[in-house]
Amino acid sequence: MKVKSLEELKKIREESMDKVNLREHGEINEDKIEILVGMATCGISSGARETLNEFVEEIKKEKLNNVKVIPVGCIGYCHSEPTVQVNISGEKPVLYGNVKGKRVHEIIEKHIKGGKPVENLILHVDFERA
Amino acid sequence: MTKPAEISAAETANENLPKEKFEELEKFINGLETTKGALIEILHKAQDIFGYLPRDVQLYVARKLGIPGAEVFGVVSFYSYFTTKPRGKHTISVCMGTACFVRGADKIIERLKEKLGIESNEITEDGLFTLKDVRCIGACGLAPVVMIDDKVYGRVKEEELDEIINTYRNQEVKH
């Protein structure tokens, strides 16, 4: 579909809003959870692809149909790659660092299913976005 | 970073280059909208197909585009991404970006040269490894970094090098 005017673009924006609302505002009503995995070169070379695959596998295995795994770019925390952000509707997004192997399982069990963030893996976010 | 020693005008066409590969390259060139300004793009494709850019391939490109062979060679020798020598089965790239350097990449590459018995940009006798120093692969958080083919080894210590090299050597034995 071709965009022909600013109005049309705005309409597409409206329609696409629910794709990012959870990330921006945490303001959706559905019981949806997003897992963002940092998939830039630095993340991938630290094993982000394996991490992403493990999340997908585990979610499939556990039949967590409301959880979506989304590859995103670099968040800048190279010292703690792979990084993963968990967005749960109505809660503050949580950023995790060094997420590999067993830790994937731990996040799924404790945070996604149990609703309690895994404190010792949390990274402090120290920036704001324009 | 192509070294003068790699290049020899007297080198004869003794390489056995398969005809199909030339055909593939020709098809690519014929498919281009225009060859104006496309030399680098064509050489990238040629290196993809042949693995390196031997004299015969360079001359083929020159004739195809109707430009002097020297012009093609000038471009090939200018850019470090292009190589005129065949590669080993595995390419070991040691990141020599500044971040890796201050975390000891210089020592890592020296050890590797000793262990493999070759200099940078050379191929081991058994044809298994090519050693390369590269500029920043962008995994500065893992410095120093060694990359073998597409696999990245981060925070590499000198003591670990034997083990890493041996995994590739052992793979050969098994096959």
Added chain:
Amino acid sequence: MSKFRTNIMVCGGTGCLASDSEKVFKNLKLILKARGYADEVQVIKTGCFGFCEQGPIVKIEPDNVLYVRVGPKDAKDIIDEHIIKGRTVDRLLYREPDKGKKAHKQEDMPFYKKQLRIALRNCGLVNPEDIYEYIALGGYEALGKVLTTKSQKDVIDIVKKSGLRGRGGGGFPTGLKWEITSKQPGKTKFIICNADEGDPGAFMDRSILEGDPHSVLEAMAIGGYAIGADKGIIYIRAEYPLAIQRLNIALKQAREMGLLGENIFNTDFSFDIDIKYGAGAFVCGEETALINSCEGKRGEPNYKPPYPAEKGYFGHPTCVNNVETFANIPPIILKGPQWFASIGTEKSKGTKVFALAGKINNVGLVEVPMGITLREIIYDIGGGIQGGRKFKAVQTGGPSGGVITEEDLDTPIDYDSLTAIGSMMGSGGMIVMDETDNMVDIAKFYLEFTMDESCGRCTPCRIGTKRLYEMLNKITSGKATMADIDAMKQLCYMIKDGSLCGLGQTAPNPVISTMKHFWNEYLALIKDVDNYQEEGRYIATNKDGTTIRS
């Protein structure tokens, strides 16, 4: 908003909502109404302040007072004390954890002094392979706005007013560059995105292209419109396969939606973008060399003038901008030049992305407002030096820059101040070195790099850098005399003054700046230092701690 004397802004971001900001919002409204102030004071729900740790956040404007951890019960005090009596509610002010000091204003908080992400705004937030996510965050709206409501001159004026300067290192005003190119005669013009990030240890541009490729495409189309080009070229390093892959996906999606191609937004403007691959040559970051390489030739620089704006790609007027520069454009269009110009210092506006690496705890990518100090970047954001060792120096500007030492760490970062202390902004590589690094080795490392990367076109650079490298080798092997050092100093200035392009002109910088700041380390390696005196500075400390005297 003008009819209200005061605005109470309540954060409605995810974090604050989770900590009951909704109730705070309702209570504030109720109490205002009960006290009869509902016509004078407005309560607004805003987007995230980015300080979720301390939520819910309430901000009072125009007083610019920020309250943290505001509970529903605190609404009464905020209205009765602050709004009605004009007294700040002390217990709700933010306190710095270790000092217990209270901060009234947002700017006083250490948290807010640090990172602000404009160029990286979408990195790590959107799926780079999904154009709809980019559009959902306001993507391509700037392009639509520009094409349907602004003239070419308007766009150039906006960019000029914003004060944006080239982020590739040169710092040339972007708006001016666009204006010059737009004024050139000729129908065919080109806009080129320089993504040949060759500085070893820098990966800002790669991260933007991998994390948010659409922002660059959108900005190139805006730039193309402004200068009158219908063709854009992205010149990218072949060493960045992932960025190339994502750019190609983004291009395809943008074309499918008609955001690139013929008659964009149903206007007369048509624009498309090609990708050209570099092949590993640092000098191709220089714009004339880059253009030669785009044409399929050896990437050697040309003498300027003519500038690319006059005679560039195949002789046509061409504008070359860096990836990060482009990434700043859409927010400038949407939020206005005043917004952008309000961030940063007098002569350097906005933010800068740095790749923080080396002997630092938090290696990573940071985006900070211009004017922040190096100390804040290294200690507050970077978490200090690894292993608790002592800071020695930080190199900015890569092989073209210089070292900055402890004494200059409090200099606010902008283009001009970094040049004044003997380094440069550069593209954004920032390598931290600790007490165990030998600075002569560092200088040698950079010289080896520039020697390798010299294109060989002009003699001062081709031969000069080689000789300079040999001299440094002689020094580090302990065979050099003071006469060599003198010759080396002379050679540095000859290369600087005699070279054709920026690569050569800046190549000796690491040597000059390490000699200036770490003269002792050079002296410690010199054989005949005992016989030498120079301005009374002939005392040096050996590696083993003994003092060398004449």
